[in-house]
Amino acid sequence: MATHILDITKEHCPMTFVKTKLKLAQIAAGDTLEVLLVEGEPLENVPRSAREQGYNVISVEHVEGNVHKVTIQK
Amino acid sequence: MFDFTEEELNRYSRHILLQDVGVEGQEKIREGKVLVVGAGGLGAPVAMYLAAAGVGTIGIVDGDVVDLSNLQRQIIHTTPDVGRWKVESARETINAINPHVKVNLHREFLEAANALDIIKEYDFVVDGTDNFPVKFLINDACVMAGKPFSHGGILRFEGQTFTHVPGSACYRCMFNTPPPAGAVPTCSQAGVLGAIAGMLGTIQAAETLKYLTGVGELLTNKLLTFNAKTMDFRKINVKKTDKCPLCGANPTVTQLIDYEQAVCDLHK
Numbered sequence: 584m585a586t587h588i589l590d591i592t593k594e595h596c597p598m599t600f601v602k603t604k605l606k607l608a609q610i611a612a613g614d615t616l617e618v619l620l621v622e623g624e625p626l627e628n629v630p631r632s633a634r635e636q637g638y639n640v641i642s643v644e645h646v647e648g649n650v651h652k653v654t655i656q657k
Numbered sequence: 658m659f660d661f662t663e664e665e666l667n668r669y670s671r672h673i674l675l676q677d678v679g680v681e682g683q684e685k686i687r688e689g690k691v692l693v694v695g696a697g698g699l700g701a702p703v704a705m706y707l708a709a710a711g712v713g714t715i716g717i718v719d720g721d722v723v724d725l726s727n728l729q730r731q732i733i734h735t736t737p738d739v740g741r742w743k744v745e746s747a748r749e750t751i752n753a754i755n756p757h758v759k760v761n762l763h764r765e766f767l768e769a770a771n772a773l774d775i776i777k778e779y780d781f782v783v784d785g786t787d788n789f790p791v792k793f794l795i796n797d798a799c800v801m802a803g804k805p806f807s808h809g810g811i812l813r814f815e816g817q818t819f820t821h822v823p824g825s826a827c828y829r830c831m832f833n834t835p836p837p838a839g840a841v842p843t844c845s846q847a848g849v850l851g852a853i854a855g856m857l858g859t860i861q862a863a864e865t866l867k868y869l870t871g872v873g874e875l876l877t878n879k880l881l882t883f884n885a886k887t888m889d890f891r892k893i894n895v896k897k898t899d900k901c902p903l904c905g906a907n908p909t910v911t912q913l914i915d916y917e918q919a920v921c922d923l924h925k
Contacts, residue, residue: 601670608659608680636676 586615591625592650599625600632607638607657615641615656622649629653659684665757669711682870683711687757689869690714692779694767694795696721696743698854699809699861700785701733706862708751708758712869715751716761716779719743730851767791769913772798781868782806783861787843789835790916796821796828797913800904805868807861807876812842814850816857817882819895820864825877826895829903829910838917853885 589606591599603618610616620629630640630653639656646652659680661669672678672686689712693700696719707715721743723734731743738746744762751760763775767786772794776782782804784795792808799806805822821827860881867873878897883890899906 597670597674598667601666601673604673605659605661605666605680632674636679 584613584615585611586617588617588619590619591629592619592621594620594625596624596628600629603629603633603655604636607655610657612657615654618653618655619646619650620653622651626651626653665711668755672710677872678870682872685869685871686711686866687713689781689865690716690779691865691869692716692718692776692782693785694718694782694791695785695787696731696733696747697727697785697787698730698811698849698851699858700747700783701731702855702858703783703785703862703865704747704751705733705754706859707865708754710862710866711755711757712865713757714759714761714779716763716775717744717747718763718765718767718775719747720764720766730849730854732855767794767798769794769915772913773802776802776804779804781865783865784808785858785861787845788918789841790838790918793828793835793916794913797903797910800827800829801913807864809857809861811849811853811857813847814853814885815883816853816860816885817880818857818860818864818876819880820868820876822868822875822877824897826897827901827904830898830901830905831880831895833902835916850885856883856885 587610591602594602599620606616620626630643633640633655641654641656644652669683672683673680691707691712693704696717704715723738723741723743723746725739727734733750734746742764744764748760748762751758776798782799784792786792803823807820808828809818864876867875878895880893880895902908903910
């Protein structure tokens with residue numbers, strides 16, 4: 584199972600979750616997606632929206648500064 | 658697969674955010690080919706919402722020109738368009754809303770002789786016509802060709818619509834044959850509140866998008882009617898019947914028919 588990385592630290596809502604959904608659509612079932620995003624709206628919204636839409640959010644970790652990593656399994 | 662540009666992702670973001678649509682649904686919308694018969698009161702909102710939604714190919718059938726009296730409800734046309742071909746005016750609005758849409762112009766009226774040929778390249782057909790002969794023609798052609806379609810009709814303050822997919826009830830299961838020419842007034846005789854066209858047309862556009870994406874339950878085997886004076890909406894269960902002259906056990910309608918139109922409609 585492959586791991587993919589998506590950097591949306593420069594994106595604003597709702598494009599943060601739009602890009603997350605695009606990447607999730609492009610990867611294979613069972614693959615893991617690591618999403619790099621910043622605090623505030625992205626960190627609040629992306630994991631919540633992903634869970635609401637039935638994705639498996641495995642972890643949310645602090646990386647450095649205001650950057651966090653949300654790991655989602657498809 | 659899913660090769661949406663940054664511009665498309667932004668344009669369709671409100672669809673992509675929806676759990677039931679998403680990137681996958683937007684791709685189906687982009688691959689969709691929809692024929693809108695009539696660029697009038699119903700066809701206008703249908704074509705505009707389908708264009709905005711990103712339907713990849715929209716065909717427009719209309720052999721008429723824009724008349725000043727159309728503008729009260731046919732919002733795809735504007736005052737400077739009076740006298741222009743409706744299909745050309747419609748294409749301009751569609752591409753102003755969304756330049757990604759491929760627009761096929763059929764500058765003619767749907768008839769028994771051309772109906773099957775025109776509908777064959779489309780996935781879904783929307784009836785936006787204003788007269789019974791063509792409504793029956795669309796029904797018959799779509800049932801014969803196995804095409805899904807949305808029926809729509811409006812008059813005064815009322816509207817009705819249903820969706821047909823192969824195997825579900827057709828227009829003739831509900832209404833055997835057209836009323837005699839002139840027996841039922843048309844919009845051009847009886848009038849229609851302009852916004853009713855928007856109400857019914859947007860329902861048809863939503864049904865089209867539901868069909869393309871596979872989301873929800875279509876208005877199949879249901880006739881939705883509303884009266885805007887009271888804002889009463891009703892869903893009546895209808896059934897495919899063996900007695901149907903088109904899709905029943907012993908069909909009597911085996912080829913397309915050009916029924917007679919009310920005389921005043923021909924010269925409006």
